[in-house]
Amino acid sequence: PFDEAFNASYIHAYRKGKRTPLKSLLLDQSFVAGIGNIYADEILAACKLRPGRSCARITRKDEENLVVHTRRIMKAAIAAGGTTIRTYTSSLGVTGRFQTECTVHMQKICPRCKGKIHVKYIGGRSSYYCPHCQK
Template sequence: MPELPEVETVMRGLAGCLQGERIAAARLDRGDLRWPVPDGFVQMIVGARVDGFRRRGKYMFMRLDRAVSVLIHLGMSGRMTIDRAPLAHQHLTITTDRGRVVGFVDPRRFGALDLVATAGEDGHRLIVALGPEPLEAAFTARVLAAALAGKATPVKSALLDQSVVAGLGNIYVSEALFRAGISPYRLAGTLKGVEVKRLVAAIKAVLTEAIAAGGSSLRDYVQPSGALGYFQNEWKVYGKEGQPCDHCPGKPLCAGIERSVQANRSSFWCPRVQK
């Protein structure tokens, strides 16, 4: 599933194409996505001007001049296209009055489209329980420490809980824990203050770098332009089972990066570096 950097990259691409444009036509070829697309969806957006975009966690809002926002969730295999020929499984096509064409493609149909009052975005059922945004100034070591306090679950599982922090997924949690030197198996409630501070800094750094690289292209993800993200070239541990990590290359005590399964997801980590 696209994580925060990929969703942010897609949102910025859409904003560059659609912001200030008026939707001249919309075609919904399939309304049974993960949840049904609401009745009147096409009628609500046609004729509206796109005023702006907002990301919350792994969700995007396209804000219209009718005080209504279109919630977009890419799900497992969803992607957006800009000014490209229609693709298989393209369920929504939007055309602006200046001829720009945007498509929503989702082969597995785990994505979602919905309508919500712009003033009520944070009250949407998919948004209301989300935790803080990790790239905002309000996400501090104190905030994360309070969220982790008393948790007897592994820290990796805690960070994947969207109510603890919004937008993180398997790739970037693995990368952040490596940078912070924290084992994915450490119980979340046992992290000390200095460790939480390192972890917050690592989360912010890895997300910022990934956004600058256009995200990580893995499986279905590409940018709306069709370009690949390239942060996968900067991964330190994810997908690198058996390779020496950057902190201890070739040293005899380093058995290499390990892969293990936590809660049905792969964890990649270096036991020598991460304690």
């Protein structure tokens, strides 16, 4: 996601003719490598896009937001040492800290609107989102 080639035009060209849910698109390692389930949820929340929304139904502004928020969230996750949900530790015995910054993944209440976070399964993966804030 940090390569200059990852931009709105790239997203537009890659998604052309597809109706894949946005969550599945972000998890597609041939689209962009390194985005996992947790980060996809957080990227979509930051962009205010529902994980089940078809990638055919986004605007140029949405594509630009996906680039900005993907880079921001992935940089923050790397700086935090990743995410430890259960028992992961690095080779140095250090746990990740990004889970403390998650706004939707494994959360119950949306920090924006204070509404309930919903969970939907997309492509066999849990997808956390706020139905009020994410369209």
